[in-house]
Amino acid sequence: MGEQDGLLNDFLIETKEGLDHLDAELLSLESSPEDRDLINSIFRRLHTIKGVCGFLDFHKLESVTHAGETLLGELRSETLKVDDKIITLLLKLCDAIRTIVSSIEETKKEGDACFKELVAELLAAAEAPKNASESKELSLDEQFELLLAQREAEEALKEATKVAPEALPSREPDTAPNSESQSPIALQSEPQELTQSRPGGTETSLRVDVQLLDHLMNLAGELVLARNQILQTTKGFQDVNFRAITQRLNLVTSELQEGVMKTRMQPINTVWSKFPRVVRDLSITCKKQVRLEMYGKETELDKTLIEAIKDPLTHIVRNSIDHGIEMPDARVANGKPAEGCITMRASQEGGYVIIEIVDDGAGLNTDKIRERALQRGLISRERAQSMSEVDIHRLIFAPGFSTADTITNLSGRGVGMDVVKSSVEKIGGHVDIASRAGQGSTIRLKIPLTLAIIPALLLSCSGQRFAVPQSTITELVQIGTSEKVGSLSWIGDYPFYKLRGELLPLLFLEKQLKVAPQTSISDENRVIVVIDVDGSKFGVVVDEVHDTEEIVVKPLGRQLGGLSIYAGATILGDGQIALIIDPVILGREANIEHQETLISKPVANSGGMTAIETEQLLVVQVTSDIRAAIPLSNVRRLEEFPLHDIERVASTAVIQYRGSILQLVDVAACIGSPGENWTGGHVVVVGHGGSVVGLQVQAILDVTQELTAVKPVQGKAGINSYGVIQGKVIALLDVEYLIKQGAAGIGQFHGEESAAL
Amino acid sequence: MTEQSNNPPQQLVTFTTGEYSFGIDVLEVQEVLKHQQMTFVPLAPEEVRGLINLRGHIVTAIGMRERLNLMNCSDETEEMNLIVSLRDGAASLVVDAVGDVITLDPSRYKPRPRALKAPLKEMVLGVYESETGLLLHIAPEVVCKVCEEEKRG
Numbered sequence: 057m058g059e060q061d062g063l064l065n066d067f068l069i070e071t072k073e074g075l076d077h078l079d080a081e082l083l084s085l086e087s088s089p090e091d092r093d094l095i096n097s098i099f100r101r102l103h104t105i106k107g108v109c110g111f112l113d114f115h116k117l118e119s120v121t122h123a124g125e126t127l128l129g130e131l132r133s134e135t136l137k138v139d140d141k142i143i144t145l146l147l148k149l150c151d152a153i154r155t156i157v158s159s160i161e162e163t164k165k166e167g168d169a170c171f172k173e174l175v176a177e178l179l180a181a182a183e184a185p186k187n188a189s190e191s192k193e194l195s196l197d198e199q200f201e202l203l204l205a206q207r208e209a210e211e212a213l214k215e216a217t218k219v220a221p222e223a224l225p226s227r228e229p230d231t232a233p234n235s236e237s238q239s240p241i242a243l244q245s246e247p248q249e250l251t252q253s254r255p256g257g258t259e260t261s262l263r264v265d266v267q268l269l270d271h272l273m274n275l276a277g278e279l280v281l282a283r284n285q286i287l288q289t290t291k292g293f294q295d296v297n298f299r300a301i302t303q304r305l306n307l308v309t310s311e312l313q314e315g316v317m318k319t320r321m322q323p324i325n326t327v328w329s330k331f332p333r334v335v336r337d338l339s340i341t342c343k344k345q346v347r348l349e350m351y352g353k354e355t356e357l358d359k360t361l362i363e364a365i366k367d368p369l370t371h372i373v374r375n376s377i378d379h380g381i382e383m384p385d386a387r388v389a390n391g392k393p394a395e396g397c398i399t400m401r402a403s404q405e406g407g408y409v410i411i412e413i414v415d416d417g418a419g420l421n422t423d424k425i426r427e428r429a430l431q432r433g434l435i436s437r438e439r440a441q442s443m444s445e446v447d448i449h450r451l452i453f454a455p456g457f458s459t460a461d462t463i464t465n466l467s468g469r470g471v472g473m474d475v476v477k478s479s480v481e482k483i484g485g486h487v488d489i490a491s492r493a494g495q496g497s498t499i500r501l502k503i504p505l506t507l508a509i510i511p512a513l514l515l516s517c518s519g520q521r522f523a524v525p526q527s528t529i530t531e532l533v534q535i536g537t538s539e540k541v542g543s544l545s546w547i548g549d550y551p552f553y554k555l556r557g558e559l560l561p562l563l564f565l566e567k568q569l570k571v572a573p574q575t576s577i578s579d580e581n582r583v584i585v586v587i588d589v590d591g592s593k594f595g596v597v598v599d600e601v602h603d604t605e606e607i608v609v610k611p612l613g614r615q616l617g618g619l620s621i622y623a624g625a626t627i628l629g630d631g632q633i634a635l636i637i638d639p640v641i642l643g644r645e646a647n648i649e650h651q652e653t654l655i656s657k658p659v660a661n662s663g664g665m666t667a668i669e670t671e672q673l674l675v676v677q678v679t680s681d682i683r684a685a686i687p688l689s690n691v692r693r694l695e696e697f698p699l700h701d702i703e704r705v706a707s708t709a710v711i712q713y714r715g716s717i718l719q720l721v722d723v724a725a726c727i728g729s730p731g732e733n734w735t736g737g738h739v740v741v742v743g744h745g746g747s748v749v750g751l752q753v754q755a756i757l758d759v760t761q762e763l764t765a766v767k768p769v770q771g772k773a774g775i776n777s778y779g780v781i782q783g784k785v786i787a788l789l790d791v792e793y794l795i796k797q798g799a800a801g802i803g804q805f806h807g808e809e810s811a812a813l
Numbered sequence: 814m815t816e817q818s819n820n821p822p823q824q825l826v827t828f829t830t831g832e833y834s835f836g837i838d839v840l841e842v843q844e845v846l847k848h849q850q851m852t853f854v855p856l857a858p859e860e861v862r863g864l865i866n867l868r869g870h871i872v873t874a875i876g877m878r879e880r881l882n883l884m885n886c887s888d889e890t891e892e893m894n895l896i897v898s899l900r901d902g903a904a905s906l907v908v909d910a911v912g913d914v915i916t917l918d919p920s921r922y923k924p925r926p927r928a929l930k931a932p933l934k935e936m937v938l939g940v941y942e943s944e945t946g947l948l949l950h951i952a953p954e955v956v957c958k959v960c961e962e963e964k965r966g
Contacts, residue, residue, distance in 0.1 A: 616854060621856065
């Protein structure tokens with residue numbers, strides 16, 4: 057009985073692989089119906105399945121495959137031509153076999169599903185030409201030849217399935233025998249023990265349990281750790297012999313690690329091979345014409361990762377067909393070919409595999425996405441106004457988002473792209489979208505080659521070491537005091553760093569981790585680790601950075617399962633443990649997104665003022681009892697100057713600023729409530745019509761859009777109107793007037809906008 | 814030999830935390846270590862003391878005192894690590910002192926008294942009357958598991 061079980065297992069594995077290839081072959085047959093090699097190969101695959109199930113007593117499976125074989129026999133003898141109907145029928149046959157096989161896998165029985173109808177259909181299709189022309193008898197010679205060919209073919213197939221998954225579905229026809237003269241009649245009386253024969257002695261590959269590979273992988277990881285420790289301890293040793301040994305150990309370990317890693321690599325085609333079928337079925341369901349092109353099928357990825365991206369990829373492809381590609385007539389009307397094209401591209405880039413799914417469809421509808429996001433409450437109205445097109449496109453990855461008007465059985469149920477995103481992120485990857493209206497969209501997945509060993513940056517915070525995956529780090533900046541590189545600034549309670557003219561949201565690691573800050577290190581000596589996650593950048597302030605190291609990721613115990621901020625832990629060269637910080641979660645927990653909204657409207661377009669009701673306003677404290685708002689479009693920079701840097705030229709305050717002279721305007725005095733000492737050093741640099749001045753304020757409070765109860769003011773210099781923000785009355789400043797005030801003070805000094813910025 | 818709902822273990826490893834004396838089935842104890850260097854885990858639940866490098870394996874250390882809501886020990890370096898094996902890996906219980914391995918007399922093993930309050934209520938499997946006093950037989954699986962649930966809550 058045990059032998060029977062082993063046989064069954066082999067049968068299941070081989071059949072499943074065969075089915076995947078079958079799908080692919082049927083589809084290529086559809087595009088080149090004259091390809092005899094393909095027909096032969098399909099025939100052989102079916103025949104193998106049939107042969108074994110006769111042996112294992114699976115009658116239902118046998119009758120289905122038998123019917124399919126009959127039909128294929130007709131195709132092979134060219135009494136019947138390949139057409140769409142036949143392909144569909146044969147694909148149905150594949151599904152039927154799949155159903156039965158999975159039922160056998162679960163219950164060891166064929167299941168209750170009935171395929172009589174399918175069998176009848178298959179046979180009817182096969183019968184069609186027979187009614188017209190009579191089948192011919194085979195001579196003895198021909199039968200013998202056929203047998204020989206069959207045996208050869210079986211062996212070729214065995215080889216092909218043995219070396220799978222490396223074998224690509226298109227590689228077997230080269231050994232296919234010339235079978236022009238075969239006729240369907242003899243095929244039904246094929247001797248079945250043929251399929252049991254195994255090629256002896258020449259196998260160059262073998263099946264290995266994945267668990268064993270995982271175990272080897274772990275051991276290799278341990279060895280790497282031990283090696284790191286040995287290298288560290290022996291650094292100072294003088295013994296030449298010993299040093300030679302450690303070097304040898306170092307080398308061998310690296311090679312071993314690489315080798316073990318390779319055993320787990322699989323070509324991406326193992327998942328891609330099912331897409332031609334998916335695309336075909338979907339395009340028929342959607343009544344669209346879609347062509348699929350795939351490049352870089354041979355790109356290799358770790359097995360676990362291949363499995364992890366299977367569902368996300370399927371989802372993306374489905375979405376591209378359902379939402380992306382337009383109906384044929386709409387395409388023609390837009391001057392595109394009726395047939396849409398989906399391109400899948402895979403390539404390796406550093407330690408990553410990049411997978412792109414490109415469609416030439418309609419592209420994303422920005423307005424619709426914005427509207428839908430508002431409807432679903434995913435974003436606030438003011439946020440919607442200020443978001444860039446790219447940011448809006450990224451909303452499709454937000455949970456609970458869908459633009460499909462009607463829910464189809466393909467997509468549009470609102471669970472989708474967010475699941476894609478989260479499952480890709482779970483394996484340390486990223487997903488992004490680029491889309492142009494009318495030209496299509498590109499979805500880009502960035503997947504790490506392997507999960508187990510990653511390069512990481514070691515840093516310390518509050519006297520403790522942490523590791524951050526290097527893939528997310530773009531640069532390291534020492535805070536320093538030099539204005540040339542950048543400086544620390546605050547908007548409200550939020551820290552920012554001005555890096556090469558851009559505001560970078562900051563977070564302090566010790567605050568996020570709620571640990572005591574290291575007081576012995578001054579702010580200037582601390583380092584900002586600039587992190588880029590999905591195009592959103594933020595800085596993490598840490599005490600010190602050390603080195604980069606290849607670390608082995610070890611999972612944390614169940615007791616710490618709730619702490620998603622840690623991606624795991626690792627053992628460093630000195631035997632100490634360092635926690636690995638997940639930058640994605642870190643940014644999310646720190647609510648860095650909110651911080652980004654404060655600067656989400658770059659002050660680039662210095663054009664005229666837009667309707668003030670919808671504009672973003674910077675709220676500042678002018679005196680202890682006056683709050684004011686400045687249109688953000690006029691705001692160039694937020695600065696904080698030490699008071700002693702401020703100089704006076706003929707009763708006007710100025711400051712040397714970025715190689716020019718900046719005129720300071722005392723806002724309180726301008727709007728008629730002078731008398732308070734300006735202590736904070738906060739300056740809002742505003743510009744209008746080519747002139748720039750600095751407005752002295754007490755504090756910078758917030759950026760908002762929620763301005764209500766606006767009441768215009770007449771005859772009050774420097775103030776346009778009053779309004780209410782967050783329950784408090786504020787004065788909307790007349791920037792033009794204030795700039796003129798400044799310019800009137802020392803006209804010859806007012807800086808040119810271009811020079812100052 | 815009286816049959817009980819859960820058979821008493823044959824041997825217990827005894828240890829103390831605060832005024833309590835505990836016992837863990839010897840089969841569930843992997844090893845006993847003196848005070849170990851630990852890596853603190855920020856944001857972790859209070860009872861998680863840190864992580865220990867146990868010959869290449871990363872093991873979470875759980876403070877028995879914190880778990881029982883007791884005052885912290887005055888000198889942590891005196892504490893011991895009791896490495897217990899759980900269904901999915903090992904964990905360390907940080908205890909005041911580890912005693913001995915004792916062989917049980919089944920007749921002196923009693924099922925869990927009803928009157929116990931949380932957190933002891935869930936942990937204790939039974940009570941053993943030893944020569945020196947009462948021993949609470951606890952399940953390490955529960956000691957570590959409740960942590961996780963609290964975290965979720």
